[in-house]
Amino acid sequence: MELLVSILVLGATHALLAAGIVIVYKASRIVNFAHGELAIVGAYVFYSAGLITHGQSLLLTVLATAAISALFGVAIYVALMRRLVGQPTFVAAMVTIGLAIILKAAIVVFWQSKSVGINLTRQTLYSFPSGGRLTSVDVITIGCCIVFFAALFAFFRHTRLGRQFRGAAENPLLASQRQVNVNLILALAWATAVFSATLAGVLFGSRSMLSPQSTIIGLSGLTAALVGGLDSLRGAVIGGMLVAAATYLTARLIDPALSEAVPFAILLTVMIWRPWGIYGTPEELNRV
Amino acid sequence: MSPPMARSSPLLEVRQLEVVYNHVATAVQGVSLEVADRQIVAMIGTNGAGKTTTLRAISGFLPAEDVAITDGTISFDKRPLAGRLPHDISRRGVVLVPERSKLFDTLTVQENLHFNVTRRRREIRDKVFDYFPRLGERTSQTAGLLSGGEKQMLAIGMSLVCEPKLLLVDELSLGLAPIVTEEIMGILQNINRQLGLAMLIVEQNAAAALRVASFGYVLEGGRVVFKGPCAQLMEHQDIKEFYLGGAEGKTRSYRDLRQYARKRRWWG
Numbered sequence: 001m002e003l004l005v006s007i008l009v010l011g012a013t014h015a016l017l018a019a020g021i022v023i024v025y026k027a028s029r030i031v032n033f034a035h036g037e038l039a040i041v042g043a044y045v046f047y048s049a050g051l052i053t054h055g056q057s058l059l060l061t062v063l064a065t066a067a068i069s070a071l072f073g074v075a076i077y078v079a080l081m082r083r084l085v086g087q088p089t090f091v092a093a094m095v096t097i098g099l100a101i102i103l104k105a106a107i108v109v110f111w112q113s114k115s116v117g118i119n120l121t122r123q124t125l126y127s128f129p130s131g132g133r134l135t136s137v138d139v140i141t142i143g144c145c146i147v148f149f150a151a152l153f154a155f156f157r158h159t160r161l162g163r164q165f166r167g168a169a170e171n172p173l174l175a176s177q178r179q180v181n182v183n184l185i186l187a188l189a190w191a192t193a194v195f196s197a198t199l200a201g202v203l204f205g206s207r208s209m210l211s212p213q214s215t216i217i218g219l220s221g222l223t224a225a226l227v228g229g230l231d232s233l234r235g236a237v238i239g240g241m242l243v244a245a246a247t248y249l250t251a252r253l254i255d256p257a258l259s260e261a262v263p264f265a266i267l268l269t270v271m272i273w274r275p276w277g278i279y280g281t282p283e284e285l286n287r288v
Numbered sequence: 289m290s291p292p293m294a295r296s297s298p299l300l301e302v303r304q305l306e307v308v309y310n311h312v313a314t315a316v317q318g319v320s321l322e323v324a325d326r327q328i329v330a331m332i333g334t335n336g337a338g339k340t341t342t343l344r345a346i347s348g349f350l351p352a353e354d355v356a357i358t359d360g361t362i363s364f365d366k367r368p369l370a371g372r373l374p375h376d377i378s379r380r381g382v383v384l385v386p387e388r389s390k391l392f393d394t395l396t397v398q399e400n401l402h403f404n405v406t407r408r409r410r411e412i413r414d415k416v417f418d419y420f421p422r423l424g425e426r427t428s429q430t431a432g433l434l435s436g437g438e439k440q441m442l443a444i445g446m447s448l449v450c451e452p453k454l455l456l457v458d459e460l461s462l463g464l465a466p467i468v469t470e471e472i473m474g475i476l477q478n479i480n481r482q483l484g485l486a487m488l489i490v491e492q493n494a495a496a497a498l499r500v501a502s503f504g505y506v507l508e509g510g511r512v513v514f515k516g517p518c519a520q521l522m523e524h525q526d527i528k529e530f531y532l533g534g535a536e537g538k539t540r541s542y543r544d545l546r547q548y549a550r551k552r553r554w555w556g
Contacts, residue, residue: 086354181375
């Protein structure tokens, strides 16, 4: 039980990270290598916003961070990605690597690489007989993940904008010919992606300390997205949980030192068995 | 030859259009054409004649596409269209039914039709089901799994939901059985009569297009080589032979054909 909770919490963070990567990939075929950096910068922004509001109003902090992250997503699209139209996708991937480096530097410049922790309420809600605890942060993490994915699925399934998003992801030219401004859709994709990254970063930061090294979580997100299938949101959830379960079980049952390598072992296995991921579409793949 | 319906200024007016791919390949060189309100105009020609490129130029290119309008003007409702983005052009009422990838294959029929249905447009969607009852039976099916004819119907339906003032139809007959082509052409003619919707129909299947249109253009090598009322075009000796197939009497040899092509080039 306790094990399950731990896996779910870790998996939820991975899934949120993977979702952001998937959304951007679906909409523009760009693999975003700056996702971990975006997550951690988002978490730092949340931390600073909390300082500014003196921790008085959690709601205000959350709203401010959400707005900043979404706007930052739009800015990334407008300032960088829109200019790459017509270029090969690997060029865009390179740009995201550049963005990652800049963001990492920003953490050093603006936050002096301080190790900080985000202090959401951390009450113990339940103590497991075996010694573990279920904290409110765990519940918030899992809750946020469920709400985020439910909202996303509902958006894609039942709203006009969601349909247009799916259509534009499949065939941007046709979407444009059907009166949809593809630029807006892509800006929305980036806004959602950076928002979800920030959410993941904040949840991560409320359980462990933030530092420039924390940006490594982007790698877990990318692994989860690749395992699940780069173009599948369902895959992001499954991939996230799978990677989390493997990491956690290895750390608990075999050797904690080995747990870092396990996600990549899974990644390799999946890549050999189904290169397009568990739920991905085979046609999506640009052949090597 | 007089321009079609010279009494009022045309709905769509293309003047000396020139379109170049990859900065080097000229696909359309100096095409001029007009479509009047409520009129069906046909544009016929063989592969590579520049038909699709002309339509694509009218409906707009995405910045990612390596193609550009290098000369000429396109005006719709007396406003210039050239250089605008496809979604903008489509919002102004010029809606294209493309030749290939005309549907969102992973979306259902319903989702395709509802792609940009607003409350106001629900009526039009219902009308689409009236015109194409077969779509009504397939609403929850994935669009990619429809038959060729149904795909074409859905594509036309989707375009109608965009509230077009001018419908551009690219190669409707492609991959369809002649009887299906005829059925859909008939429905288009119906729509034209009932809604007064102007259409520019591009076809390799000249007979099918000339039958429903009132005015026609023949494109070869990126140029207009003939134009005229369809009845007149259908009687033209060369068009009969090379586009409608089987002129009376002898069939000409390959040498004649080559000579014909050379003659065309001079005329163009």
